[in-house]
Amino acid sequence: MGRKFVVGGNWKMNGDKNQINEIVNNLKKGPLDPNAEVVIGVPAIYLAYVKSIVPNTIGVAAQNCWKAPKGAFTGEISPAMIKDVGADWVILGHSERRTIFGEKDDLVAEKVAHALESGLKVIACIGETLEEREAGKTEEVVFRQTKALLPAIGNNWANVVLAYEPVWAIGTGKTATPQQAQDVHASLRNWLSSNASPDIAETVRIQYGGSVTAVNAKELGACPDIDGFLVGGASLKPEFVDIVNATQ
Template identity: 45%
Template structure:
C-alpha cells in the first residue's frame, strides 16, 4: 500500500505573517494519515525550516538549477537547498516550461541534480488544452517522462511524478477522476517498463485539487496524492485535502 503524499505548491505567494498563520494551522491539525509537504518560495525556506523543525511536515522548493555552482546569476542549486533541510524539489512545472522555456532535457537534468544531492524531485508532466484536443495528450506526457527516465537511469524509482493537466491549473476546471486515472495508469505503465520499483512510486495529481473533489480523485487506483496550488494557501482547505486521504 502506497502512503499518499499531499504537497503544497505556494508558487509566488507568501509573507512573514501569512506564512506563520498557514504553517501553524497545518501543524495544529496533525496527525495526518498521509505524508505532507510544503514547497515554498526560496526566501521563505529558512522560516519554513524553523517553523516545521521536529514535525513530520516536510518542506521543499519549487525549482532549482541543473548546475551545482558557477556563474549562473539568480539561480539556486540543489546543494544550497539541501543546506536548508529540503526534502522535495518541484521540477518541470508547466509554468516553468511555458514561461521560462524549460525543455524536457533541462527538466531531466534538474531532476538528476536534485537526486544527486539526496533530495526527492517532484517531476511534473502534463499536456495543454490544445494537445488534448489534438489527441496528443498521451504522447506528450510519455515524451516528457521518457526524458527523465533516460537521465535518471537506475535511480528512476526515487522520484515522485506529478501529472498536471495544464488546462486544469488555475482555471477552476478539473479533470474527471476517470480522466486523471487514465493518465496516471499510463504513467505507471511507462515506469514499469523502466524500473522494478514502479508499483511503489508515488504519482500525484496536480490540476486544481480542492476539498470538494479530493476524495474522488484520491480514491483512484494510481493517484497517490496531490500537488496542490491555490488550495495550499488556506490551511483549512489544505488540511481538508490531507484528511481526504
C-alpha cells in the same frame, strides 16, 4: 500495493511572513492524516524561515533549482544550497516553468539528475496543455516528458514522485474528472512498466495536480492509480488540511 499517499502544497510566488505563519499554524493544528506524507513548496527566499518553524513531519521543498552546485548563474539556487538550509525536496519541471520560462524536457531532466545526485528528493512534473489534449496528444506528451526523465532518474526512483498536471486544469478551476485523471495515471504506470520496469511502475507514486480542492479530493484520492496531489492555490488555505486527509 502499499504506496504512501503524498500531498504537496505548491505555494508558487505567494506568501509573506504573516501569511506563512498562518499557514504553518494551520498545519500544526491539523490534525493531519499520519499515513499521508506532506511536502510544502516554498518560495526560495523563505525556505530557511519555513524550515525553522514547520514540524519535522512536514517536508519542505524548493520550487525550482539549477543543474550545477554553484557558479555564475545569477538568480538561481542549487540543490546544495537547498540542502544547506535544511530543505530536502525540490519541485522540477512544473508546467509554469515549462510554459512561462521555456524549460524543455532535456533541461528538466538535467536538473532532476543533479538534484538527485545531490541527495534531494524530487517532485517531477509532467502534463499536457489544452491544445494537446484537444488534439488527442495527452499520452504522447506525457510519455515524451517521462521518457526524458528515465536516464536522469536511473535507479533513484525511491526519491522521485511524479506529478501529473494537466496544464489546462491548473488555476483555471477546471479539473479533469476523476476518471480522466485515473486514465492518464493508469496509462502512465503501464508505460513505465514497459519502459522502466514493472517494479518501478508498481512502486512509484504519481500525484495528480490540477485545481484540487477539498470538494474533489476524496473522489480523486479514491482512484487506484492516484497516489496523492500537488496542490496549488488551495495549499494557501485552511482546506489544505482536508485535502491531506482525503483518504482517511
